[in-house]
Amino acid sequence: MRYILILWASPLLIFWGWFGLSFYDVNFGYVMLTRQVHDLVFELYGEMLGIDPHIIPAMVAKACVFDTLILLAIFAFRRRRQIAARLKARRSRYVAGVSSPSA
Numbered sequence: 001m002r003y004i005l006i007l008w009a010s011p012l013l014i015f016w017g018w019f020g021l022s023f024y025d026v027n028f029g030y031v032m033l034t035r036q037v038h039d040l041v042f043e044l045y046g047e048m049l050g051i052d053p054h055i056i057p058a059m060v061a062k063a064c065v066f067d068t069l070i071l072l073a074i075f076a077f078r079r080r081r082q083i084a085a086r087l088k089a090r091r092s093r094y095v096a097g098v099s100s101p102s103a
Contacts, residue, residue, distance in 0.1 A: 001075065008071060012064055019057065 021027070022038035031037060039053075046053030076083060 001078065004071070008067065015060070 018033065019038075021033045022035060025033075025035040025038075027033035042053040042056050045056055049056075
């Protein structure tokens with residue numbers, strides 16, 4: 001599971017790091033991080049997909065959220081017994097802490 005998380009997170013970090021730096025034109029003298037390249041890349045993707053280039057980052061963000069939910073579901077399924085035991089222990093502590101009203 002660790003390798004899956006690493007393989008999932010590294011492209012996200014690279015893409016969103018590039019997106020953030022190029023969007024705000026923090027280029028450190030590197031051409032790939034300029035705002036002009038940012039606009040060119042999204043314009044090219046927009047032409048290839050036939051959509052407005054300004055909605056592509058939102059589409060990528062939605063895809064990232066969806067992928068994250070899928071990975072969390074897989075993680076929860078693999079650890080369902082531990083999660084159930086933890087919830088049962090927490091529930092029993094809560095129920096045991098409630099006292100009955102005195103007369």
